[in-house]
């Protein structure tokens with residue numbers, strides 16, 4: 001069968017190995033497997049969300065309220081914007097997809113950091129657009145500016161703040177200075193998937209969606225319930241943009257693009273900011289232990305503004321990941337990004353302690 005030729009250039013997103021795979025392949029019991037590979041919340045989600053979902057499970061026979069009015073209103077209150085400024089996606093992944101389809105095509109270009117969230121490139125390729133990347137791995141705003149000035153036809157720019165999979169984060173001031181140079185016809189996607197973590201560690205990293213879109217109506221801010229809120233399995237994210245941008249993205253949204261229970265979960269999650277705060281506090285307490293551990297083993301790491309830490313390996317990263325997996329620990333190999341490095345999601349205290357022990361044996365061995 002002949003398929004659309006665009007498919008020839010596409011690769012699949014390499015998701016973190018599921019616990020079930022380790023159970024099947026290595027015969028380890030699921031309860032003994034630690035997955036610290038996909039930046040999920042190791043503390044789960046707010047108990048209030050679990051309670052609400054249990055109570056409303058029977059509603060799964062009904063389609064969700066497609067206006068998503070209640071969730072948009074709650075997000076609107078959180079950020080001080082109107083419902084017309086918000087679009088809900090099946091994960092913020094879907095809003096990335098909408099942003100690209102709204103602007104990118106075979107006759108223009110998109111711009112991103114060399115090493116950043118893989119979905120920008122994957123969805124970008126589907127549009128047939130040309131993908132430009134900065135020479136440096138992470139976000140160097142000067143490089144973005146130089147490339148932007150050289151090419152007149154850049155339709156979408158992605159800034160991942162903080163950046164997955166490296167963990168670094170630009171200051172808001174640098175971002176805003178760059179945005180002033182950008183044409184009002186270029187859509188700038190600010191991916192804030194880890195903003196809850198970054199703004200706790202350093203106020204200079206905080207991007208306020210309202211301030212962003214008031215100053216730059218050509219920008220869209222993306223947020224997600226998958227990371228700090230602990231709802232990765234519910235697939236709910238959102239975009240905050242000017243009504244003009246949001247209206248256009250809505251044309252690409254299918255009806256009922258998130259589930260009735262996902263919608264409920266997100267609404268409840270927003271009522272428990274205390275849970276998010278606890279998550280973030282514990283994250284950085286444990287992060288400090290990872291930094292200590294890396295220094296002890298003389299491992300180079302990138303100071304992280306997120307819920308993961310990226311470390312360069314002196315030995316083959318794939319082999320280290322494989323050996324860890326045999327011991328029931330899943331982390332993320334960054335070989336597919338062309339880096340001999342690993343990305344480790346900060347787990348619970350107990351998970352991290354086990355990781356340190358097993359990793360040290362393997363690394364020294």
Ligand SMILES: *Cc1c(COP(=O)(O)O)cnc(C)c1O
Pocket residue numbers: 039090091092093094117160163164191193223224225226227232235236237
């Ligand atoms: C996890 C992640 C997302 C989106 O996750 P969803 O589960 O689709 O909401 C977006 N951007 C980055 C950088 C991420 O790490």
